[in-house]
Amino acid sequence: MxxxxxxxxxxxxxxxxxxxxxxxxxxxxxxxxxxxxxxxxxxxxxxxPVADPETFRGKIVYDREKCTGCKMCIKVCPSKAIEFKEEEKKIRIYIGRCIFCSQCNDACPVDALHMSEEFLLADTNKVADYLVVE
Amino acid sequence: MKYEIPVGPIHPALKEPIMIKCTIEGERIVDVDVFCSQNHRGIEWIGMNRNNPVQSIYTAEKICGICNFCHPSCLVMAVEEIVGFEVPERAQYIRVIQGELERIHSHLLWAGVAAHELGFDSLLHYVWMVREKVMDILELVNGQRVPKDVLMYGGVRRDIKEEHIPKIREMLKYYAEGFDKIAKLFLQDKTIKMRTREIGILTKEDAMKLATAGPTTRASGVKKDVRQDMPYYAYPDFEVKAITPDMLTGETLGDTYDRIVVRLLEVKQSMEIIEQALDEMPGGEILAEPKVMKVINQIKKSEGEAIARHEAPRGEAIHYVKLKEGFEYLYAWKVRAPTYINILSWRPMLMDMQIADIPIVAASIDPCMSCTNRVTIVEDNRERVLTAEHLHRLSVQKTRRLMK
Known part of the structure; x- marks a missing residue:
C-alpha cells in the first residue's frame, strides 16, 4: 500500500x-x-471526440443513388447485416447486427458505403428507425 | 474432515464460465479439479459451413475480445501459406506493430485485474488509467478502441499514416517514463509481495510436462516464445528473446509474483519492438491483392493444409486450416487457444494453498474462457465420460474424414 x-x-x-x-x-x-x-x-x-474522423468506424452511411445493386457487400458481410431488396435492387443495412468491420466499404466497387463518426447507437429496439439504413 | 468447494461455473472472482472444484481440509486445498466447456459458440462451425474465408477473418476476431489480433492473424497466416500470397514488407511491419500494441493493452489490463483480485482496487483504477493511452492509439490507428479489423489475406487493410507516427512515439515516451512507477507500485508493495510471493508455484518440470504456453511458462523459467523460436511476419528483424523473471529479480521461483514480473517486462519489450519497427518500417504497398472478390476466388481455387502459430499475449495460439478446391468455405478449421493448455496448470499451482488464494492464482495465468469454449455432450441427462481410447478413436475417424 x-x-x-x-x-x-x-x-x-x-x-x-x-x-x-x-x-x-x-x-x-x-x-x-x-x-x-x-x-x-x-x-x-x-x-x-473521436481520435481521427477519417479512420473512425461508426454508423454506416449509404449513398442510395450510387448503389448499383451488385450484392458485393452482402457477400463479404461477416454478420449478415445487409439485406437485398429484390424489387428496387438496393440494400438495407441493420445497424443492430453490424460489427463495424467496414469490409463492405472496401468491397463496394462504386464507393456507395462509408463509415461516419456517429457512435451512440445503443437502443432497446434493434430495428428502431435510426438503426436501419436504406 | 474434507469438504468440496465449487468455484464457478459463474463466480464473481473469475467472471467467466469455468468451474474449479476444490477439496479442502481446513483452509488447505488438497485436491483440484477443473471443468471447462460451460458454453459453446460454434465459431469453427460457422467458418466451415456459413461464412466464406474473408468473412471468417472477422468471425475469428470475435473468438476473443482482448486478443482480437492473434486469432485472425493465425488464420490469415495459414491461408496465406496454402494459397501463396506474397505479403508486402510494409504490411509485415504493420502486423508486428499491431500485435505488440495488443500485447501492451492486454498485459496492462491483466495487471489491473490481478490488483483487483488481490482486493487492491486503487491500483486497478490507476493501471487502467495508464492503459487508456494505448487504447487511444488503437482508436487512432484502427478506428475503434477494441476491434482492429485490420488483417486481410496478403497484407493489411489500413496503413499507419504518417501523421499518426508522432502520436505513437508520444505514447511510447509516456510509457517509458511511467514504466518505473508502475513497476514500483507492483513489485515493491509489501501487500502484493505477501499475497503473491511463493503463492501458486509452478515448477519448471511441471510447466514442461503440462506444455504450458506464454507468460505462464516463461515465469517458470522455460525460455519459450514463438517470436523467438519460429519468427513470423517481420519478427526475425527484431531478435526477440524470451523473457524470464530472473532478468529483473535474479531468481526464478515460478510463483504468482514472477508472472507479474514477466508481464511487466514484456510490456517494456513490446515498446522497444514498436519503436524499432517505426524506425525501420519500409515504404510501399500494404496489400498484395486489393480486390476482395479476386481474393475469395483465389482461395476457392486452392487446395492444401497448413498450421500457423502466433505468440498471443496469453501464449501460443495455433490454427489448423485445410482448403479444398471448389469448396466455398474453409474445409477444416481448428483453433487452439493458449488458455486451453494453461488451465491444466491450476492443479499444481493451487495444491496446498488457501481458499483466499484461488482468485489470484486462477487469474495469474490470465485465463480467457471465450477462447476456450469446447463442446459439452448432453444426452438424455446422462453423464458420460469420454475415455482416452474413445477420444483417440474419434480423432482417427476425423482424420480419415478429412483425408477423403
Missing amino acids: LPMLGQLLKQMFTKPFTNLFPAKYAPKNVGKYLQDVQAGKATLISPV
Missing part, C-alpha cells in the same frame, strides 16, 4: 481522468434526460 499512497494523495487534487458523460451524476432515465436536454432544461456533457 505504501508506494501507492503518494499517488493517491496526488489524485485528490487533480481533475478526474474520466469524462462524466452524459451528466455528472447518472440520470435515472436516460431517455427522459435527453428530452430535458432538448427542451433546454438540462445540459449535456459532450462525449470525448
Whole structure:
C-alpha cells in the first residue's frame, strides 16, 4: 500500500481522468434526460471526440443513388447485416447486427458505403428507425 | 474432515464460465479439479459451413475480445501459406506493430485485474488509467478502441499514416517514463509481495510436462516464445528473446509474483519492438491483392493444409486450416487457444494453498474462457465420460474424414 499512497494523495487534487458523460451524476432515465436536454432544461456533457474522423468506424452511411445493386457487400458481410431488396435492387443495412468491420466499404466497387463518426447507437429496439439504413 | 468447494461455473472472482472444484481440509486445498466447456459458440462451425474465408477473418476476431489480433492473424497466416500470397514488407511491419500494441493493452489490463483480485482496487483504477493511452492509439490507428479489423489475406487493410507516427512515439515516451512507477507500485508493495510471493508455484518440470504456453511458462523459467523460436511476419528483424523473471529479480521461483514480473517486462519489450519497427518500417504497398472478390476466388481455387502459430499475449495460439478446391468455405478449421493448455496448470499451482488464494492464482495465468469454449455432450441427462481410447478413436475417424 505504501508506494501507492503518494499517488493517491496526488489524485485528490487533480481533475478526474474520466469524462462524466452524459451528466455528472447518472440520470435515472436516460431517455427522459435527453428530452430535458432538448427542451433546454438540462445540459449535456459532450462525449470525448473521436481520435481521427477519417479512420473512425461508426454508423454506416449509404449513398442510395450510387448503389448499383451488385450484392458485393452482402457477400463479404461477416454478420449478415445487409439485406437485398429484390424489387428496387438496393440494400438495407441493420445497424443492430453490424460489427463495424467496414469490409463492405472496401468491397463496394462504386464507393456507395462509408463509415461516419456517429457512435451512440445503443437502443432497446434493434430495428428502431435510426438503426436501419436504406 | 474434507469438504468440496465449487468455484464457478459463474463466480464473481473469475467472471467467466469455468468451474474449479476444490477439496479442502481446513483452509488447505488438497485436491483440484477443473471443468471447462460451460458454453459453446460454434465459431469453427460457422467458418466451415456459413461464412466464406474473408468473412471468417472477422468471425475469428470475435473468438476473443482482448486478443482480437492473434486469432485472425493465425488464420490469415495459414491461408496465406496454402494459397501463396506474397505479403508486402510494409504490411509485415504493420502486423508486428499491431500485435505488440495488443500485447501492451492486454498485459496492462491483466495487471489491473490481478490488483483487483488481490482486493487492491486503487491500483486497478490507476493501471487502467495508464492503459487508456494505448487504447487511444488503437482508436487512432484502427478506428475503434477494441476491434482492429485490420488483417486481410496478403497484407493489411489500413496503413499507419504518417501523421499518426508522432502520436505513437508520444505514447511510447509516456510509457517509458511511467514504466518505473508502475513497476514500483507492483513489485515493491509489501501487500502484493505477501499475497503473491511463493503463492501458486509452478515448477519448471511441471510447466514442461503440462506444455504450458506464454507468460505462464516463461515465469517458470522455460525460455519459450514463438517470436523467438519460429519468427513470423517481420519478427526475425527484431531478435526477440524470451523473457524470464530472473532478468529483473535474479531468481526464478515460478510463483504468482514472477508472472507479474514477466508481464511487466514484456510490456517494456513490446515498446522497444514498436519503436524499432517505426524506425525501420519500409515504404510501399500494404496489400498484395486489393480486390476482395479476386481474393475469395483465389482461395476457392486452392487446395492444401497448413498450421500457423502466433505468440498471443496469453501464449501460443495455433490454427489448423485445410482448403479444398471448389469448396466455398474453409474445409477444416481448428483453433487452439493458449488458455486451453494453461488451465491444466491450476492443479499444481493451487495444491496446498488457501481458499483466499484461488482468485489470484486462477487469474495469474490470465485465463480467457471465450477462447476456450469446447463442446459439452448432453444426452438424455446422462453423464458420460469420454475415455482416452474413445477420444483417440474419434480423432482417427476425423482424420480419415478429412483425408477423403
